Structures are given as structure tokens and as C-alpha cells.
Amino acid sequence: MTSHWFVTPRTLLRLLAAGITLLNAFAIWGPGTSAQESSLSPPDYSSGHQHEQVAAPDSEGHGNAVVFRPPEPYDLEELYRQTKAACPGTAQPCLVEQFQSVTARHGPRAAIDLFTLLKNRGDIDPGVDDHHIVHHIGHQTAMVFGPSAQALALCPTSYNYGCLHGFFQHAFGMGEITEKAAAKMCDNLWRDPSLPFKTGQSCYHGLGHGIMLHADYILPRALKRCDKLIWLPAQEACWQGVFMENVDAALEGREQKGGFTLEHPLAPCEHLDVKYQYQCFINHSAWLMKVYHRDVSQAAQACLKAPTNSVTACSESVGLLATSSTWQPALLRADERKTLLEDGWTICQRFPETSRGQCVVAALDNLMNSDSVDIQQARAFCGIVGENYRTVCLNRIGGDLRYLATQTEQDSYRQGKLLH
Numbered sequence: 001m002t003s004h005w006f007v008t009p010r011t012l013l014r015l016l017a018a019g020i021t022l023l024n025a026f027a028i029w030g031p032g033t034s035a036q037e038s039s040l041s042p043p044d045y046s047s048g049h050q051h052e053q054v055a056a057p058d059s060e061g062h063g064n065a066v067v068f069r070p071p072e073p074y075d076l077e078e079l080y081r082q083t084k085a086a087c088p089g090t091a092q093p094c095l096v097e098q099f100q101s102v103t104a105r106h107g108p109r110a111a112i113d114l115f116t117l118l119k120n121r122g123d124i125d126p127g128v129d130d131h132h133i134v135h136h137i138g139h140q141t142a143m144v145f146g147p148s149a150q151a152l153a154l155c156p157t158s159y160n161y162g163c164l165h166g167f168f169q170h171a172f173g174m175g176e177i178t179e180k181a182a183a184k185m186c187d188n189l190w191r192d193p194s195l196p197f198k199t200g201q202s203c204y205h206g207l208g209h210g211i212m213l214h215a216d217y218i219l220p221r222a223l224k225r226c227d228k229l230i231w232l233p234a235q236e237a238c239w240q241g242v243f244m245e246n247v248d249a250a251l252e253g254r255e256q257k258g259g260f261t262l263e264h265p266l267a268p269c270e271h272l273d274v275k276y277q278y279q280c281f282i283n284h285s286a287w288l289m290k291v292y293h294r295d296v297s298q299a300a301q302a303c304l305k306a307p308t309n310s311v312t313a314c315s316e317s318v319g320l321l322a323t324s325s326t327w328q329p330a331l332l333r334a335d336e337r338k339t340l341l342e343d344g345w346t347i348c349q350r351f352p353e354t355s356r357g358q359c360v361v362a363a364l365d366n367l368m369n370s371d372s373v374d375i376q377q378a379r380a381f382c383g384i385v386g387e388n389y390r391t392v393c394l395n396r397i398g399g400d401l402r403y404l405a406t407q408t409e410q411d412s413y414r415q416g417k418l419l420h
Contacts, residue, residue: 066146071107071154079106079114080121090123096136103140107154108163111137129326134159138166138206147171149185160369161202165209165241172210182207183229190234196404198369201237204229208241217249217256219268223276239279247283251290265291265302266314274309281306281313285321294330296321300351300359315355319362322347323381341367341381348385360389361396368400375401 079102087094095118103111112134118124138155141163145151147170155163171177186207190200208226215222219242226238249255259268265288269280281303288299296318303314321327323344328337331347338346344367348359367378375397382393 066144068146068148068150071110071145072105074102074106074110076110076113076117079110080117083114083118084123090125092125092128095124096133099133099137100140103137104144107145108137108141109154109156111140112156112158112163130159131162134162135166135169138163138168139170142167142170142176147177152185157199157202161199161206164202165206168203168206168210168241169213169245170210172207173213175214179211179225179228182210183234186234197402198404201233204234204237205241205244208238208243209245210241211238212242212245212249217246217254219246219256219259222246236279239276240283243280243283247286251286260287262291266306269310269314270307274307277307277310278313281310282317282320284314285317288318289321289327289330296331296347297350300355303355304352311355312358315351315358316362319348319351319359320366322359322363323366341377341384344381345384345386356386357389357392360385360393364393364396365400368397368404373401373404 083095083098083102086098099111099115102114115124115130115133115137119126119128119130141151141154145154147167152164152167155161155167157164168182172179172182183204186200186203189195189203190197192199208222211225212219212222215225222242223239226235226242229235229238246255246259250260261267264270266281266284269277269284272280285299288302292298292302299318300315303311303318306314321331323340325340328340328343328347332343336346337343344363345360348356348363351359364378364381367374367381378397378400379394382390382397385393
């Protein structure tokens with residue numbers, strides 16, 4: 001039975017990386033749904049919303065008109081007071097303007113810290129999609145500080161690398177940086193032993209967003225650009241960013257026509273070359289939720305009709321939603337809601353028995369794939385799922401750590417015996 005759930009290390013890396021795409025998709029899919037109406041849990045500012053900063057690799061310019069300058073120092077409480085004076089209400093357009101101006105003067109870290117503080121003090125609707133907001137801060141970073149490695153290094157890694165993604169969306173999407181220079185930045189990040197694999201993967205993922213924009217949302221053209229990257233993990237991460245941007249565009253009605261259809265829910269993924277199908281299907285859940293009106297059971301059943309080698313990816317894509325605090329309110333009735341972990345298992349039980357294990361491992365991966373890895377929470381989830389799924393769930397934690405943590409952090413976790 002457990003053979004249905006076996007996942008290779010390479011597939012594990014791809015699945016964990018896909019968790020980054022969920023929040024943006026929720027913010028834009030479906031009629032009447034917006035970023036303002038999603039249900040993200042506010043981050044814990046009082047405990048120190050830690051964000052590492054991306055190290056600055058070497059890069060090549062592209063005739064940059066913007067000369068890099070270091071951001072000015074800032075006082076967070078003063079920024080908060082200024083923002084409250086400028087935006088006495090909670091209107092998001094006003095706050096977004098404030099984040100842009102703060103980024104321009106003090107850099108993305110200041111804007112992200114301000115956003116976090118506003119959320120935790122109740123000044124921003126808790127349903128606002130944080131990853132999406134931080135994407136825009138990344139756009140502004142590239143615009144103001146230039147599309148260079150120094151500017152990229154200003155981006156914190158918090159909010160699932162939203163700043164880094166947005167940086168490349170703007171820098172490459174607007175043609176302000178060459179593919180060679182962008183790839184060199186990402187390659188250096190991926191090879192840095194002090195950073196998790198997730199950092200380099202997120203860099204190439206962001207590059208994929210930019211490539212799709214630059215390709216005018218013509219999917220074959222964008223995928224061929226990713227194919228030019230020199231090694232497979234970079235290509236896969238780039239494909240993932242392309243497919244995420246493609247789904248976002250489809251949900252907003254901006255895609256090239258003919259790719260997504262209500263009559264063929266698995267398109268365009270089922271029609272692609274086999275090498276692209278995993279990354280396409282692992283990003284397909286938001287479209288399936290639109291087609292099936294947020295019915296997880298129907299979406300999971302549809303995945304069983306995917307090409308044989310893509311059934312797992314499609315099922316795991318839906319499974320990633322199970323432990324998303326943003327998606328759970330959309331997938332469960334109010335009277336069904338309990339805790340984050342219990343709700344995750346409730347959603348997984350709506351999968352066919354043959355793919356329920358795939359939901360469990362994907363749901364665990366989504367729990368682990370956050371700004372601060374919480375192994376105790378992951379173990380607690382494994383204790384809630386059905387007995388037949390507990391062993392594979394617990395075994396998955398170690399594999400997740402190899403992707404999410406630096407080598408030093410992995411050693412620390414092992415010494416603390418948190419994996420046993």
C-alpha cells in the first residue's frame with residue numbers, strides 16, 4: 001500500500017517548491033474572490049518574524065539606467081506612525097502606495113517589516129495575501145535599486161521568497177536584465193552552502209515568472225527559454241515559475257486563449273511534452289478548484305484521469321491545499337472547521353483511497369514549507385492522520401529538511417533528536 005506514496009528526493013524537491021505557488025493562486029481565482037478576501041493567518045511579529053537575506057552573487061548588467069544605492073536606515077515605529085497618518089483607514093491601495101514609497105527610500109526589508117507590523121496590529125485585513133503583497137515590493141525593489149545582484153540581495157527570504165519572485169518578474173519581464181545575468185545570480189545562490197536549496201530554487205522560480213511575462217504569455221516560447229538553462233533542477237524551477245504565471249494569468253483572464261478550458265479540466269498540462277507535465281500539474285490545483293467550484297473530491301477524482309505518470313503530481317497539487325490556512329476556509333464549511341491540522345486531515349479524507357496518501361505527504365510538505373520550519377507541528381499532523389499513513393508522514397519530515405534547511409540547521413535538528 002505504501003508503494004503508492006513513495007517519492008524520490010528529486011520529486012520531493014519539486015513538490016516542496018510547488019508550495020510556494022499556492023497563495024498567489026488563491027488571491028485571484030474564482031468570481032468574487034480577491035486578495036483582500038483570502039484568509040491568511042497573521043504572522044507572529046512579537047516573536048520576531050525572521051527573514052534571512054539573500055546573499056549578493058556576482059552579476060552582469062544590461063546597460064542598467066538605475067545605479068545601485070544602499071537604502072537609508074529606518075525606524076519601524078516611525079514608519080508605522082507615518083503610514084497611519086497617510087492611511088487612517090485600511091484601504092489597501094493607500095497602503096500599497098506606502099509600501100512602495102518605503103521600499104524606494106528604505107529598501108524592501110523596511111517595507112516588509114512595516115507590512116508585518118500593520119497586519120499584527122490589526123491595521124490590515126488578515127485575509128490580505130501576504131506573498132502577493134511582497135511580490136509587489138520585489139517589483140519596486142528592481143525598479144528603484146536596479147536589476148542587479150546588489151539589489152536582489154536586499155530582498156529578505158520571508159513570505160516564501162515573495163520579494164525575490166517579484167524582483168525577477170519586473171527585472172526580466174521588463175527586459176532589464178539578460179537571461180545570462182539572471183541565471184548567474186540564481187546559480188550562485190543555489191551553490192552557496194550557507195543557504196537552503198529552497199533559496200536557489202526560488203530564484204529560478206522567480207526567473208520563470210519573468211520569462212513568461214517577457215514571452216507575452218506564449219507558453220511554448222517561455223518553456224524553450226527555460227530549456228536554455230544549463231542544468232535540470234534550474235530548468236524545472238524555471239518551468240514551475242512559468243506555469244504558475246500561466247495559471248495566474250488564466251484565472252485573471254490574461255492568458256493566451258486555448259490553453260485552459262472548462263470542458264477539459266486537465267488542459268493544458270495533459271497535452272504537453274512529458275518532461276513539462278510534472279511542473280504543470282503540480283501548479284494546476286487552483287484551476288481545478290475553479291472548474292469544480294472548490295470541491296476537493298471532484299478535483300481529486302479528476303486527477304486520476306491525468307496521464308499515468310502525472311496522476312501523482314496532480315493529486316499532490318490538490319493535497320498542498322489541505323494545510324493551507326488560506327484555502328481551508330474555502331474548502332470547508334464553517335461547521336466543519338476545527339484546527340489547521342485537523343482540517344488538513346479532513347480535506348485529505350475526501351480524496352479517493354488510492355491517492356489519499358499523496359494528499360497526506362503534500363499536506364505535510366506545505367506545513368514544512370513556511371518561513372520557519374516547525375517540526376513539532378509536522379509531527380503533530382502525522383499523529384492526526386489515519387494510522388495507515390503515519391509512518392510515511394513521519395519519514396517525510398527528514399526529506400523535507402534536506403530541502404528547507406541549511407546543512408548546519410539539519411545537524412542542529414538531528415542533535416536535538418526532533419526527527420525520531
